Amino acid sequence: MTISGSEVARAHWLFGALFLVMVLEELGPPAIRSLSGRASLAFPVVFLLAGVSMWGAAVFGNTAIDAVVHSLWGDVLIAAGVLDLQRRRGRLHAAWGPLVLPVAIGLCGALFLAHSEGSPSKDLTALWHVLMGAVLVAAGIGGVVWVRRGHIQWLAAYGAPLAAFSILLLTFPRTG
Amino acid sequence: MSRSTRVALIVAGAAIFVTGRGALPASAHATLERAIPSAHARLDRSPSSLLLFFDQPVALSFSRVTVMANGGGPDLVAGSMSEIRTEVLVPLRPGSKGTYTVRWRMLSAGDGHVVQGAFSYGVGVSPAAPAALAGGGPPVGADVLRWLIFLGLAVAGGTLLIRAAVLRPALAAIIGRGETATTEWKRAAAVALVGAAVALHADLYGFLTSAHSVTGGKVAQFADAQIQPLRAETRFGVAWTWTTFLWLAVIGLIVAAWIGDEHRREVLLASAGALALAGGLGLSTSGHAAAASPARIVVDFVHLAAAALWMGGLVELATMGLLVRGLSPDVRPRVVAACLERFSALALWLIVAMAGAGLYLALVQARWPAGFETAWGAALITKSALAAGAIALGAFHRWRVIPRIRAATGSVRAVGRTISLEAALVGAALLAAAVLTNLPPRG
Numbered sequence: 001m002t003i004s005g006s007e008v009a010r011a012h013w014l015f016g017a018l019f020l021v022m023v024l025e026e027l028g029p030p031a032i033r034s035l036s037g038r039a040s041l042a043f044p045v046v047f048l049l050a051g052v053s054m055w056g057a058a059v060f061g062n063t064a065i066d067a068v069v070h071s072l073w074g075d076v077l078i079a080a081g082v083l084d085l086q087r088r089r090g091r092l093h094a095a096w097g098p099l100v101l102p103v104a105i106g107l108c109g110a111l112f113l114a115h116s117e118g119s120p121s122k123d124l125t126a127l128w129h130v131l132m133g134a135v136l137v138a139a140g141i142g143g144v145v146w147v148r149r150g151h152i153q154w155l156a157a158y159g160a161p162l163a164a165f166s167i168l169l170l171t172f173p174r175t176g
Numbered sequence: 177m178s179r180s181t182r183v184a185l186i187v188a189g190a191a192i193f194v195t196g197r198g199a200l201p202a203s204a205h206a207t208l209e210r211a212i213p214s215a216h217a218r219l220d221r222s223p224s225s226l227l228l229f230f231d232q233p234v235a236l237s238f239s240r241v242t243v244m245a246n247g248g249g250p251d252l253v254a255g256s257m258s259e260i261r262t263e264v265l266v267p268l269r270p271g272s273k274g275t276y277t278v279r280w281r282m283l284s285a286g287d288g289h290v291v292q293g294a295f296s297y298g299v300g301v302s303p304a305a306p307a308a309l310a311g312g313g314p315p316v317g318a319d320v321l322r323w324l325i326f327l328g329l330a331v332a333g334g335t336l337l338i339r340a341a342v343l344r345p346a347l348a349a350i351i352g353r354g355e356t357a358t359t360e361w362k363r364a365a366a367v368a369l370v371g372a373a374v375a376l377h378a379d380l381y382g383f384l385t386s387a388h389s390v391t392g393g394k395v396a397q398f399a400d401a402q403i404q405p406l407r408a409e410t411r412f413g414v415a416w417t418w419t420t421f422l423w424l425a426v427i428g429l430i431v432a433a434w435i436g437d438e439h440r441r442e443v444l445l446a447s448a449g450a451l452a453l454a455g456g457l458g459l460s461t462s463g464h465a466a467a468a469s470p471a472r473i474v475v476d477f478v479h480l481a482a483a484a485l486w487m488g489g490l491v492e493l494a495t496m497g498l499l500v501r502g503l504s505p506d507v508r509p510r511v512v513a514a515c516l517e518r519f520s521a522l523a524l525w526l527i528v529a530m531a532g533a534g535l536y537l538a539l540v541q542a543r544w545p546a547g548f549e550t551a552w553g554a555a556l557i558t559k560s561a562l563a564a565g566a567i568a569l570g571a572f573h574r575w576r577v578i579p580r581i582r583a584a585t586g587s588v589r590a591v592g593r594t595i596s597l598e599a600a601l602v603g604a605a606l607l608a609a610a611v612l613t614n615l616p617p618r619g
Contacts, residue, residue: 048431052424055376059407059420064384065399071380082431089435 008125009174011057015050016169022046023166027159043101044084051077069115073108080104098147102158106140109133124173132168135161208280215295222252222299226266226278233262238283238406241266246275246296246307273300277307283410321382322610327487327603328375329456329480332368332426334488336449339364340442342522343492346514351507361433361441363495368445369430372452376423379458383407383416412462419458426452456480463613472540479533482526487606489519489526490599494592512591513581520574527567552615559608566601569594 026043054074058067083100086092112133116126142157212227213219226243236257243252243266254267264282279294296303347360387403407413429448433441460476496515503511538556577591 052428055420055424058380059417060404062404063399064387064403067380067384067403068399071377078427082435085435091435 006174009172012169012172016166016172018046019169020163020166023159023162027155027162041085041088044081044088047077047081047084047101047104049081051075051079051081065115069111072111076104076107076111099144102140102143102147104140105143105162106137109136109138109140112136128168128172132165135164135168139165208282211278211295213297215297216303217297218302219297219299222270222272223268224270225268228264228266228280230262230264230282232284234259234264234282234284235410236264238410239264239281241278241280243268243271243276243278244307245271246277246304252276271299274298275301275304318382318385318614319607319611321378321385322613323607324378325375325382325459326480326484326606326610328371328373328378328423329452329459330484330487330606331371331491332375333371333449333452333455333481334484334486335364335371335492336368336445336488337453338485338489338492338519338522340446340449342489342518343496343515344442346518347511350511350514351503361445364492365430365434365445367491367495368448368452369427372423372426372430372448375452375455376420376427379416379419379423383413386412415458415462419455422451422455422458426455453481453484456484459613472537475533475536479530479537482530482533483602483606483609486523486526486530487599487602489523490595490602493519494596494599496592509581509584513578516573516581516591517578520570520578523570524574527570531563550615552612555608555612555615559605559612562601562605562608566598566605569598569601573598 022043025040051074054070054077058070058074061067061070080100080103083092083097087094087097087100110133112129116129116133139158139161142154142159142161146154146158209229209231211229213223226241228241236259239257241253241257241264244250249271250269252268252271254269256267258265275296275298277294277296296307298304383406384403387406407417426448429444429451433444433448436444456477457473459480460473463476493515496512573591573594577594581591
């Protein structure tokens with residue numbers, strides 16, 4: 001049994017829609033009000049759930065590289081989700097706490113690039129993976145800059161690549 | 177020493193003795209018993225087929241046979257293999273004069289282990305040795321990965337369950353439940369989380385290593401290998417699937433205990449421990465015992481679970497120094513003695529269960545005396561010797577150390593060191609067990 005191209009595409013579309021909602025939920029309030037208004041637990045919880053589902057994708061992936069990369073994604077997302085959840089609940093006070101999610105997003109982007117490099121597939125989906133990896137790396141860098149500068153003007157550097165990532169997921173090509 | 181204690185010790189001692197001395201190879205891996213043409217045969221004409229006789233069924237979908245001339249040339253295998261019970265028929269094209277190497281790699285239908293081998297025969301000549309396989313070789317790290325799974329099982333399942341059933345009640349009886357609940361759980365949760373994460377990852381890479389041993393080739397090429405059929409259609413693949421989700425659930429429960437409400441914490445941690453211990457079923461249902469019967473799977477699980485609880489308890493006791501450090505000097509020895517005493521009483525029965533199950537498995541799987549001369553037999557003896565050393569140290573703790581601490585003549589710090597040594601011996605025995613599970617019983 002292998003997973004068909006249309007099943008893979010559908011999973012990406014679903015994840016894209018969810019991710020877009022989360023990006024709006026996460027970055028909408030600070031864009032309208034201020035950084036201090038950001039206390040929603042939804043974003044880290046979604047990271048946690050996404051991490052578990054990535055391990056599911058590792059188990060049901062078709063190739064060895066699928067299994068390895070999805071499991072690493074799962075690790076990054078679960079660890080980042082737990083740490084950020086604790087930070088938002090006021091139980092983690094480390095100075096690096098606000099950097100956890102942007103760094104995790106950047107790492108996921110790097111894994112996307114590794115996945116597309118190691119994947120046997122060289123079709124349109126491979127190109128999409130490269131693009132998705134690149135925008136996630138950009139989002140990670142933008143997020144770090146936004147957190148370090150602490151100014152609302154830098155929010156676009158974080159939010160725009162994340163929105164682009166959602167759109168790439170929503171337009172993921174169906175093959176096979 | 178009570179009568180029941182003495183009986184338990186005698187049973188454990190007898191089991192260790194028989195497991196070490198009399199244990200023999202388990203007939204679980206599919207083994208090539210003979211072939212036509214046979215190894216080293218000199219034939220007048222090139223054969224039209226090859227017949228391989230195994231001692232148990234193999235899964236042909238994941239098996240491979242090649243027959244090639246030693247000097248190079250095409251594979252003589254002419255079509256699909258077929259099987260009748262345990263015999264595999266391989267159609268061959270005719271070949272010219274020379275030595276031919278038969279290389280076979282079979283997946284045991286029972287326990288999911290891959291077995292492989294090679295032999296040569298000659299056509300018109302006396303055969304030379306089989307040709308070497310370029311870029312092949314055994315998968316690296318399979319033993320270490322299995323060992324890490326064992327350790328993860330013990331550290332996640334064993335520590336949390338022993339803590340809930342033995343150590344916390346002992347602590348609460350002396351220093352009060354409220355005081356023990358302050359920060360002690362963080363240490364246990366952190367240790368268990370590390371254990372579960374290690375087991376989750378070792379399970380994944382263990383599966384990939386098994387898959388690589390089926391597909392062969394260089395590791396870089398393996399990235400593209402289709403592993404989905406192996407996951408869905410083999411016993412070790414199915415076991416890996418559900419143990420992965422089980423480990424994720426264990427991690428989820430520990431995380432929930434960490435970030436959740438205080439009053440549910442202990443229930444969540446104990447549940448995580450029980451679930452982690454159930455992960456041992458994944459090993460039992462995909463190992464040697466799975467090739468035999470459900471009863472043997474149960475016995476194998478008892479063997480594994482008892483060892484995991486023993487090891488987990490030792491890890492708990494060894495890291496207890498962190499906990500008692502904050503207590504007053506007069507309370508510290510009482511806490512250590514109480515925890516040690518409670519665990520020691522339970523450990524005795526864990527050892528009886530472990531050794532008894534091991535003895536049973538050895539007796540039903542053994543074929544005297546062939547196993548002693550194999551690597552499998554050597555691993556079994558090593559494992560038994562290490563376990564016996566740890567049991568001796570456990571007896572020393574029970575009958576020497578505890579009375580000394582109670583009489584205030586023993587050092588609490590010294591106990592930590594000898595418990596760490598006992599844990600190291602059990603850990604080494606688990607490594608020997610990991611080697612054992614990956615070895616073909618008959619060399």
